[in-house]
Amino acid sequence: MRSHRNKRFTFSNSLLIIGLLFLYLPMIIMIIYSFNESRLVTVWAGFSTKWYGELFADTQLLQAIGMSLEIAFWSSCMAVVLGTMAAFVMTRYRRFRGKTAFSSMITAPLVMPDVITGLSLLLLFVAMANTIGWPAERGMLTIWIAHVTFCAAYATVVISSRLREVDRSIEEAAMDLGATPFKTFFQITLPGIAPALAAGWLLSFTLSLDDLVIASFVSGPGATTLPMVVFSSVRLGISPKINALATLIILAVSLAAFITWWFMRRQETRRLQMINIKDYEADQMQLSYEPSADQTNTRRVTSTINVTPPKNCHSSDKHKTAI
């Protein structure tokens, strides 16, 4: 094992570094050139922040950003509600009529090409408008419905992977003590899966914010989202203003990712301290009792290990016990 560890520059490690460079270099170059004085994106003519000024003077773009954020916010809220329900149904109900169809309908949107989803939803909205007169016009509402539909699939996957890991004996204990299923869900299950709900919400938010193709199909006159504005500008060629916008997006996402990561790690530590008391007792049994400072330290370490690859430790532990 030790000799393996010492080989820092193995084939796979160097490809990991190359892969990460491949992922990040284009974005770094874009950020650098957003501060370029020249209109020509590829010629460096000195440092300037004028493109950021122009960006904030573009009212059409700002309006589109506002609309995209609004749609993304409401889409991800609904997607998490639907996703939680679907995940609960998938993980808790062993059998019900049409379960196969249900699970296929949940995984299919994950891989369905955008053009197909967009076209089919548009045709549905047109047909509905013709037969029942609703939706009367296409715009934010139709984009919202479309985004909820595909975001819910992602939310379901994220939430159900967490629901499967939750220790069900606590739910059973609550039910045995007379809590209604409703109360059990809100007081026991929901706090346990809260990090997954947050992750599902954020994933849905970024997916909705990012969607160009589906929104282009189902939107109507007057409803222009940010990707639609960016696309029509990018189609004409490179513009430093888009570089400035890209820089701000990358900055916001990195910041949000960092905060979420930090927050989830803390949440997870607390959750695991509450739920996996058994695990901790076992850990403590293995370690000789030492002053409390050290114990909290080891706790944090073990819990981060559990956080990192959610299934890893648990399943391998179980395998070992099974063997």
Place this chain on the structure above:
Amino acid sequence: MNTIKRLLPGRKALIATPYLWLLLFFLVPFAIVLKISFAEMIIAIPPYTSLVEFADETLNISLNLGNYIFLIEDDMYLNAYLSSVQIAFNATVFCLLLGYPMAYAMARAPQHMQTTLLLLVLLPSWTSFLIRIYAWMGILKNNGLINNALMFLGIIDDPLLIMNTNIAVYIGIVYAYLPFMVLPLYANLVKHDHSLLEASADLGSRPWKTFLTVTLPLSKSGVIAGSMLVFIPAVGEFVIPELLGGPDTLMIGRVLWQEFFNNRDWPVASALAMVMLMLLIIPMALFHHYQSKELTVDEVGERS
């Protein structure tokens, strides 16, 4: 008994809400696409004929196969399908060749680094897809960064034509979809039991052989899930061929978009979508199968 009775309507409502939503906004739309693919284009709102007509006490149901015949007779569409599949397939292979070692290295990395590495791989996919493709336009074009650098160094005299070719499309697809390949592979590889590798090594197997006979077969479902997550959306990709590809880069998503938005021919666009769906149904079933296989494996693990 009492709780079960109280639970039942709740249970039904819980199943029904997401079920109905998906039925109405996911399954029914496909039925409508199928229906309109048999209609004829007319200049009206909406721009297609209805299939069922009731006049002179007769019920006329007309299924117009013209759209499908049109797709078969015009070489352009067949070529578009073939080149979409070819481009998506090659791009998936490139993604796998780069993504597998990455996921492998991540799964073997020290525990405390794994979250950070996973975050680093995923972070780009949370920024804008459009903007990440746009980033390559500045790098690849004739007076872009690569050409400027190579010409400055005197390696080439004339700019390399990369932008608006299929090479640019490949770069775009691999770049955009790489995280989707790495994620399922990592999730699979990280679950592997190290003792199996040690056993294989103890029994005299070389690392490379251990990889081929133990790790690779065990990661089969991860490879398939990752490949399908790349291949299926790549077949229908619109943004990448539109922004990075040239006028001769035929991809079916782009053709569908043009039929719909430029020619306003909804029935032909619907027929194109139906054929694309038929083409993708096997890969989708494969994806679903391995996705649910992963789930059942977990359930078995839970029970033991």
